[in-house]
Amino acid sequence: MAPRVLVIGGDAAGMTAASAVNRLVDDVEVVVLERGTYTSYSACGIPFWIGGEIDSCDDLVARTPEQHRERGIDVRLESTATGVDVDARTVTYTDAAGEHTLAWDRLVVGTGAASVRPDLPGIDATGIHTIKDIDDGHAVLDALDGDVRRAVVVGSGYIGMEMAEAFAGRGLRTTVIERESTPLPIVEDHIGEVIAEAMGRFGVELVTEAEVTGFGTSDGRVTSVQTAEGEHEADIVVVAFGVTPRSSLLPDAQKGMKDGFVTDDQQRLTGLDDVWSAGDCVVTLDRLTGDLVHVPLGTHANKQGLVAGESIAASLGATWSGRTFPGIVQTAITKFCDLEIARTGLGEQQARDAGFDPVVTTIETTTRAGYYPGTESMHGLGIADRSTRRLLGVQVAGGAGSGLRIDAAAMALWNGLTVDELVMTDLSYAPPFSSVWSPIQVVARALTKELAAGTGRPA
Amino acid sequence: MAPRVLVIGGDAAGMTAASAVNRLVDDVEVVVLERGTYTSYSACGIPFWIGGEIDSCDDLVARTPEQHRERGIDVRLESTATGVDVDARTVTYTDAAGEHTLAWDRLVVGTGAASVRPDLPGIDATGIHTIKDIDDGHAVLDALDGDVRRAVVVGSGYIGMEMAEAFAGRGLRTTVIERESTPLPIVEDHIGEVIAEAMGRFGVELVTEAEVTGFGTSDGRVTSVQTAEGEHEADIVVVAFGVTPRSSLLPDAQKGMKDGFVTDDQQRLTGLDDVWSAGDCVVTLDRLTGDLVHVPLGTHANKQGLVAGESIAASLGATWSGRTFPGIVQTAITKFCDLEIARTGLGEQQARDAGFDPVVTTIETTTRAGYYPGTESMHGLGIADRSTRRLLGVQVAGGAGSGLRIDAAAMALWNGLTVDELVMTDLSYAPPFSSVWSPIQVVARALTKELAAGTGRPA
Numbered sequence: 053m054a055p056r057v058l059v060i061g062g063d064a065a066g067m068t069a070a071s072a073v074n075r076l077v078d079d080v081e082v083v084v085l086e087r088g089t090y091t092s093y094s095a096c097g098i099p100f101w102i103g104g105e106i107d108s109c110d111d112l113v114a115r116t117p118e119q120h121r122e123r124g125i126d127v128r129l130e131s132t133a134t135g136v137d138v139d140a141r142t143v144t145y146t147d148a149a150g151e152h153t154l155a156w157d158r159l160v161v162g163t164g165a166a167s168v169r170p171d172l173p174g175i176d177a178t179g180i181h182t183i184k185d186i187d188d189g190h191a192v193l194d195a196l197d198g199d200v201r202r203a204v205v206v207g208s209g210y211i212g213m214e215m216a217e218a219f220a221g222r223g224l225r226t227t228v229i230e231r232e233s234t235p236l237p238i239v240e241d242h243i244g245e246v247i248a249e250a251m252g253r254f255g256v257e258l259v260t261e262a263e264v265t266g267f268g269t270s271d272g273r274v275t276s277v278q279t280a281e282g283e284h285e286a287d288i289v290v291v292a293f294g295v296t297p298r299s300s301l302l303p304d305a306q307k308g309m310k311d312g313f314v315t316d317d318q319q320r321l322t323g324l325d326d327v328w329s330a331g332d333c334v335v336t337l338d339r340l341t342g343d344l345v346h347v348p349l350g351t352h353a354n355k356q357g358l359v360a361g362e363s364i365a366a367s368l369g370a371t372w373s374g375r376t377f378p379g380i381v382q383t384a385i386t387k388f389c390d391l392e393i394a395r396t397g398l399g400e401q402q403a404r405d406a407g408f409d410p411v412v413t414t415i416e417t418t419t420r421a422g423y424y425p426g427t428e429s430m431h432g433l434g435i436a437d438r439s440t441r442r443l444l445g446v447q448v449a450g451g452a453g454s455g456l457r458i459d460a461a462a463m464a465l466w467n468g469l470t471v472d473e474l475v476m477t478d479l480s481y482a483p484p485f486s487s488v489w490s491p492i493q494v495v496a497r498a499l500t501k502e503l504a505a506g507t508g509r510p511a
Numbered sequence: 512m513a514p515r516v517l518v519i520g521g522d523a524a525g526m527t528a529a530s531a532v533n534r535l536v537d538d539v540e541v542v543v544l545e546r547g548t549y550t551s552y553s554a555c556g557i558p559f560w561i562g563g564e565i566d567s568c569d570d571l572v573a574r575t576p577e578q579h580r581e582r583g584i585d586v587r588l589e590s591t592a593t594g595v596d597v598d599a600r601t602v603t604y605t606d607a608a609g610e611h612t613l614a615w616d617r618l619v620v621g622t623g624a625a626s627v628r629p630d631l632p633g634i635d636a637t638g639i640h641t642i643k644d645i646d647d648g649h650a651v652l653d654a655l656d657g658d659v660r661r662a663v664v665v666g667s668g669y670i671g672m673e674m675a676e677a678f679a680g681r682g683l684r685t686t687v688i689e690r691e692s693t694p695l696p697i698v699e700d701h702i703g704e705v706i707a708e709a710m711g712r713f714g715v716e717l718v719t720e721a722e723v724t725g726f727g728t729s730d731g732r733v734t735s736v737q738t739a740e741g742e743h744e745a746d747i748v749v750v751a752f753g754v755t756p757r758s759s760l761l762p763d764a765q766k767g768m769k770d771g772f773v774t775d776d777q778q779r780l781t782g783l784d785d786v787w788s789a790g791d792c793v794v795t796l797d798r799l800t801g802d803l804v805h806v807p808l809g810t811h812a813n814k815q816g817l818v819a820g821e822s823i824a825a826s827l828g829a830t831w832s833g834r835t836f837p838g839i840v841q842t843a844i845t846k847f848c849d850l851e852i853a854r855t856g857l858g859e860q861q862a863r864d865a866g867f868d869p870v871v872t873t874i875e876t877t878t879r880a881g882y883y884p885g886t887e888s889m890h891g892l893g894i895a896d897r898s899t900r901r902l903l904g905v906q907v908a909g910g911a912g913s914g915l916r917i918d919a920a921a922m923a924l925w926n927g928l929t930v931d932e933l934v935m936t937d938l939s940y941a942p943p944f945s946s947v948w949s950p951i952q953v954v955a956r957a958l959t960k961e962l963a964a965g966t967g968r969p970a
Contacts, residue, residue, distance in 0.1 A: 064947070076969050097882060097942045111882035210941075351940035354947050362969060373959075373969045378935050385939035394939055423556060423570035456915050459938045459949065463922030466936050476837050477925050479918045480844035480853055481810040482669075483556045488523070488809050490918065500832075509830050 054079045055368055058143055058156035060133045060301070062086030063093065064353040065331025065360070066162025067115065070125050072361025073158075076370040082124070083154065085131040085145050090186050091117045096350050098189045099211060102196075103218030109186050133163075136301050138324055158326050158364045161302065161313065162357065165295035165332035165348050174267030179274035180289045183211050195288050201225060204277045204286040206264050208235035210386045212292035213247070216256050217389055219288075227257040227284050229264060229277060238384065239395050239433075239447045242414050246431045246449040250391040259284070295348055297333040308335035308344040317376035319360035328364060330356035337379030340398055340444060340465065341406040347380060383462040385455045392455030396462040397445030400435055409438040413502040417494045419453040421483035430454045434471070434495035441470040441503060446495055453485070460492045471499040513538045514827055517602055517615035519592045519760070521545030522552065523812035524790025524819070525621030526574065529584050531820025532617075535829040541583070542613065544590040544604050549645050550576050555809050557648045558670060561655075562677030568645050592622075595760050597783055617785050617823045620761065620772065621816065624754035624791035624807050633726030638733035639748045642670050654747050660684060663736045663745040665723050667694035669845045671751035672706070675715050676847055678747075686716040686743050688723060688736060697843065698854050698892075698906045701873050705890045705908040709850040718743065754807055756792040767794035767803040776835035778819035787823060789815035796838030799857055799903060799924065800865040806839055842921040844914045851914030855921040856904030859894055868897040872961040876953045878912040880942035889913045893930070893954035900929040900962060905954055912944070919951045930958040 057073050059066045062084045074082045084091070092115040100106050117127040128147065135144040136159070144153050167182030169175060181192050203219035205212045208230040219226040228235065228251065234244025235251065235258060251258045259279070268276035268283060276283045297312035299305070306314040306322040312335035314322045319334070321327040331353035335344040359377045366372035385394040403410035412435050420427040428451025435445040446461035448454050464474045474496040481488055489497065516532050518525045521543045533541045543550070551574040559565050576586040587606065594603040595618070603612050626641030628634060640651050662678035664671045667689040678685040687694065687710065693703025694710065694717060710717045718738070727735035727742060735742045756771035758764070765773040765781040771794035773781045778793070780786040790812035794803040818836045825831035844853040862869035871894050879886040887910025894904040905920035907913050923933045933955040940947055948956065963969060 094880065094882070094942060094947070096940075097880060100883065100942060105884050106882055349940065350947050351938070355935060365969070371968050375931065375935070378932075380937045383937045383939050385941045385944050387941070387943050392944075396937070396939075421553065421556060423553070423565055424559065425564050453912070453915060455944055456912060456939065457918070459916070459919040459951075460922055462937055462939065463919055463926070467922070467926040467928075469926075472834065473837075476814060476834070478839045478842045478855070478921055479810070480842050480855075480915065480921065481555075481808065482844045482846070483553060483559060484846050485844055485851075485914055488553070488813050492918075509832060 054081045055157035056081040056083060056155065057158045057160065057364055058154060059084040059160040059162060060143065061162030061164055061331070062091040062117070062127060063095065063162065063164055063331070064350050065164070065357040066160060067092045067120065068354050068357025069160045069162065069328065069330060069361035069364065070120070071123070072358055073364050074123060074125050076362065076365035077368045080368060081126065083126040084120070084128065085133050085143070086127060086129050087132045088185060088187060089129050091115060091120055091127060093186060094350065095185060098183055098186065099214035099218050102189055102192050102215070103221045109189060112186070133301060138302070138304070138327065158367065159328070160360055160364070161321070161327065161329040161333060162331050163298040163301060163333045165297050167291070167295055168293040169291065170293055172264060172266045174269045174274065177267055177269040177274040178272055179287065180267060180291060182291050183215060184295065192288070192290070196222065200287040202285050202287050203227070203290070204229060204284050205290045205292060206277060207292035207294070209238065209292055209294055210384070212290070213386060213388050215290045215292060216251070220254060220256050227259060229259045229262050229279065229284065231261070231263055233260050235260070236393065239393065239449070240399055242433050243393065243431060243447045243449045247388060247391065247393060250388055254389045295332065297346060299333050302327070310346045312346045314344060317378065318363035319356050319377060320363065326367070328360040330360045336377070339379040339381050341402070343406070345382070347382060349384065352380060381462055381465045383458060385458060387455065390451065391449055392452065393449045394455045394458035395445070395447040396458050397443070397465045398435060399445060403435055403437070403444045408444055410435050410444060411438050411499060411502050413495070413498040415494050415498045417487060417491050419451045420485060421487055424483045428452065430491055432491055432495040434499045436471045436499045436503065438503065441472060443469055443471050443474055443496065443499070446492060448491065454491070457491050460490065464492070471496045471503070475500060513540045514616035515540045515542060515614065516617045516619065516823055517613060518543040518619040518621060519602065520621030520623055520790070521550040521576070521586060522554065522621065522623055522790070523809050524623070524816040525619055526551045526579065527813050527816025528619045528621065528787065528789060528820035528823065529579070530582070531817055532823050533582060533584050535821065535824035536827045539827060540585065542585045543579070543587065544592050544602070545586060545588050546591045547644060547646060548588050550574060550579055550586060552645060553809065554644060557642055557645065558673035558677050561648055561651050561674070562680045568648060571645065592760060597761070597763070597786065617826065618787070619819055619823070620780070620786065620788040620792060621790050622757040622760060622792045624756050626750070626754055627752040628750065629752055631723060631725045633728045633733065636726055636728040636733040637731055638746065639726060639750060641750050642674060643754065651747070651749070655681065659746040661744050661746050662686070662749070663688060663743050664749045664751060665736060666751035666753070668697065668751055668753055669843070671749070672845060672847050674749045674751060675710070679713060679715050686718060688718045688721050688738065688743065690720070690722055692719050694719070695852065698852065698908070699858055701892050702852065702890060702906045702908045706847060706850065706852060709847055713848045754791065756805060758792050761786070768805045771805045773803060776837065777822035778815050778836060779822065785826070787819040789819045795836070798838040798840055800861070802865070804841070806841060808843065811839060840921055840924045842917060844917060846914065849910065850908055851911065852908045853914045853917035854904070854906040855917050856902070856924045857894060858904060862894055862896070862903045867903055869894050869903060870897050870958060870961050872957040874953050874957045876946060876950050878910045879944060880946055883942045887911065889950055891950055891954040893958045895930045895958045895962065897962065900931060902928055902930050902933055902955065902958070905951060907950065913950070916950050919949065923951070930955045930962070934959060
């Protein structure tokens, strides 16, 4: 009988693993249990769909359940795994027909993450949403069909910022409430201030240093968001407090930050035989600090799913590609209206916590040669370690073309470059694209100046 | 008496060196001899000025002679160096007042490069231009004031392509004549075909595999460009056959490709004491092959000028930054109308010539997530070494956002990454910017597939 590979979760990580196994192993049964009704969709695209930039959620689906089935994968929708018996090698799950038990030879846990719903008075009122999957998107779009004029977004991470843009773009009066002093806490305050300025320019109200204490309701519908400093009227609310790994199915597995699963570099769960995990439910190695961190992004889920699938295939006799997941450097990119924002590496506090002696500097440059038409302002921030002169982090915010600059910095971090080495790398230059020094090298040069300050050494 | 640093050439390399010396050494005399009337200008911007995208050539000047003088640099314009006596440590030069001799303690040769003017019948006719400095730009703009309707560009390197865009943008019927089978010979044919398609779309006629044999003239004015296959009527012609280093001032210096000066990694001329050189007149180390190559780009000129200036300052007692010029990986970027084009590393033949066993593959992807509004087509080509699996080169052409992708590939080459390593690096992803696999990683994945073909190893 063909071995059975059972995959829990039909999104990026799970379906990538399932597809790899199905492609690489001749005689294998691949079964996928998916709670919802979609597979392989881009969760990252949901705010843009709500904002109307993307017409249909179908556009977000890279491969439908039918397409997976045509390739021989047994996709079971609306099937929720309820328990895993690692010793007996079974999974129990429920669907419309009731509860079932399924045996497995290899297990992939791709359960993803769940939106954080803070335990605040009124949180269960109608009109309060979180954004994680396509059903969440339908719920918001249904709500927007009603008489909805005032939106409040609580939290200004990626999802918060993207939802603020989506609401404002639909003509709602939109307020963002953030606990910290600047928006998008994954960037330093200096970059946050650039974002705050853009929010003002695009008519989104920003309330900072405000702790949400509860929600005003009327007839079970949300009417306001309450903070210690005052109340913000709201017809619709998105709570964007981030996500936590869904890891409760395996209570005995080793867990790290936010209870995410700990895996080896082939995505095998530590301490459990023949169980792999990938995507938003795992923690990953930060290459700069050596810490295991929880960074739920589709790009990691896809890579980890591929690694897991190839590793499983090898365990079933296929030739192994040798591919492992080497960790991350916390690269991320987003936009708010016409402002592109990206980061890679560590923030100042992260660097200090990891034992580095961070030197921080900021620069302002242009997206093209200063004299070239269409050039726009671009802000940068760099962090380096004082003793080793190693680059630790770069953050940028600016006009078109700013965001993708982060990739050069990410590659510098990946390879452990010093700021001096980065200054001299061979990055592209032509007037429609850049000043003669790439913005990332402008950051690196500013860091050499900061490192030289007071030392008598030129920079 | 303060030591005198004499700089021949007042453009990027020379003025960067002069400025560094002036900044870092307390008691020094810095004299710059410049043939023309401008300093520190962006030669790369000249085609865009001719095309009308930039209003004035003044916009191209980063720092005027007056600004340099205010900082204490003795800039002498319209002063042409005619000889260097390395033993006597003197330079002779001519200006309006006649010939002069100037002693130096340290010499910088920043003489740049000269446009190649092929020895063809009719080449000296009025209306035939080359494009290298601001005076060339004025000459073309003056010519365009007349009754000029048909432009022919001979050669389709950067300058040729940019001038074709400039002429077409001004409404001239424009033809590009190229010896090879596809335009822009610094990219492989596959990418060249994408460019050829864009030229057709923008109404620029492309004639390939055509050798120019001479120029038709009437009353000393050009009337056509002649090839073995036929004649192309022309009111104005740009000959864009590239440039050669201006290195004749120092006949005894060691020279490399195209007679460019050979320097050490502090830009000191090999075999000559106290003489430095930087910019378009030197050859530079290709980090992938170990060869010395001539790559005349402003980005290298600026970096080399900085290295030279700091090295000179150190020789005069200043603390040395430790900065050296580490070589290049032949990164370059340009655009033709709305098509962005970039390359880094080696082409297939270059790789073969350098002793690698190149594997080549091409991909087509999108500039944003496939479902995101405004996504455009993007073509990529990758080259890897079969035995080491090391990345050797990447080339791209596509819509907005394609070009700068090359920087991630350039950093991968810089650090000697294999294609397998590149696939797993942490590059940025969000739907407005990318598919979940960055285009450079799509290229790398395609290379792993190509490398696996026939080996039984998955990719």
